[in-house]
Amino acid sequence: LAKTTQPISMDSYEGQEVNITCSHNNIATNDYITWYQQFPSQGPRFIIQGYKTKVTNEVASLFIPADRKSSTLSLPRVSLSDTAVYYCLVGDGMDSSYKLIFGSGTRLLVRP
Amino acid sequence: DVKVTQSSRYLVKRTGEKVFLECVQDMDHENMFWYRQDPGLGLRLIYFSYDVKMKEKGDIPEGYSVSREKKERFSLILESASTNQTSMYLCASSPRGTDTEAFFGQGTRLTVV
Numbered sequence: 087l088a089k090t091t092q093p094i095s096m097d098s099y100e101g102q103e104v105n106i107t108c109s110h111n112n113i114a115t116n117d118y119i120t121w122y123q124q125f126p127s128q129g130p131r132f133i134i135q136g137y138k139t140k141v142t143n144e145v146a147s148l149f150i151p152a153d154r155k156s157s158t159l160s161l162p163r164v165s166l167s168d169t170a171v172y173y174c175l176v177g178d179g180m181d182s183s184y185k186l187i188f189g190s191g192t193r194l195l196v197r198p
Numbered sequence: 199d200v201k202v203t204q205s206s207r208y209l210v211k212r213t214g215e216k217v218f219l220e221c222v223q224d225m226d227h228e229n230m231f232w233y234r235q236d237p238g239l240g241l242r243l244i245y246f247s248y249d250v251k252m253k254e255k256g257d258i259p260e261g262y263s264v265s266r267e268k269k270e271r272f273s274l275i276l277e278s279a280s281t282n283q284t285s286m287y288l289c290a291s292s293p294r295g296t297d298t299e300a301f302f303g304q305g306t307r308l309t310v311v
Contacts, residue, residue, distance in 0.1 A: 120298060129202075129288045129302025130241070137296075173241075179298035184248075185256065186231055186290065186300055188241040 090174045095193040104161040106192050108174030111155050116178040119150060119157045122188075124171045130188070133172075134159070161194075169196045201225075204289050204303035211310050217276040219306055221289030227301075228294040230272035232256075232264065234285040235305075241288065247272055248294065279310045 091109040098104045110119070118137050122130035134141055136148040136157070147160040161168055171191040177184050205220035223230065231246040233256075243256030245264040253264050261283060265273045272291075276283055286307050292300035 118296060118298060127286075127305065129290065129305055131302070132299040135297070135299065177298065179292070179295050184229070184298070185243060185246055186292065187243060187257075190240050
């Protein structure tokens with residue numbers, strides 16, 4: 087299972103763009119990259135998933151370079167409500183032994 | 199609206215009691231997971247199941263067992279509750295396939311006294 091490494095915490099201000107990078111040097115060919123967001127006292131919530139290049143949805147963008155050894159979650163114009171913990175996961179969902187293993191995540195604090 | 203439902207939001211049990219935490223999903227997902235989350239330790243996987251009657255240990259299975267008799271239901275069992283099992287317990291489900299979006303329940307805050 088590919089291990090991921092993320093910064094422990096990040097600070098930002100309202101209205102700024104936030105980029106959180108995740109390192110996954112041992113990612114396998116069939117692995118997808120998935121990001122989750124967690125607020126206090128709630129379960130994690132899916133944000134975005136990608137395999138290569140760039141994926142964008144109404145919440146975020148995910149940038150994946152050609153070697154796929156890292157990925158960057160981009161949150162445009164953050165607000166106070168984006169203060170949360172963000173987790174990066176990699177894995178192959180077709181594999182029946184695929185486990186959802188969460189690392190330590192990145193604690194994002196958005197200040198006024 | 200997809201849903202993962204955990205049987206209790208808050209639970210208080212005595213040391214030595216047998217405790218059942220129930221989780222039901224209505225999305226016909228193959229995979230189901232049980233986690234505990236403690237301050238400073240993140241989400242730790244206890245057990246997961248990729249099919250009915252199938253189960254695999256996660257990172258911290260000691261003191262726990264699971265049961266999956268039906269596809270939609272995944273139960274976590276504390277055979278003899280101890281105070282160090284006081285925690286927030288989260289259940290999740292996900293489909294098998296390239297789209298691995300997982301859905302989480304609201305969590306059960308268990309206190310063992």
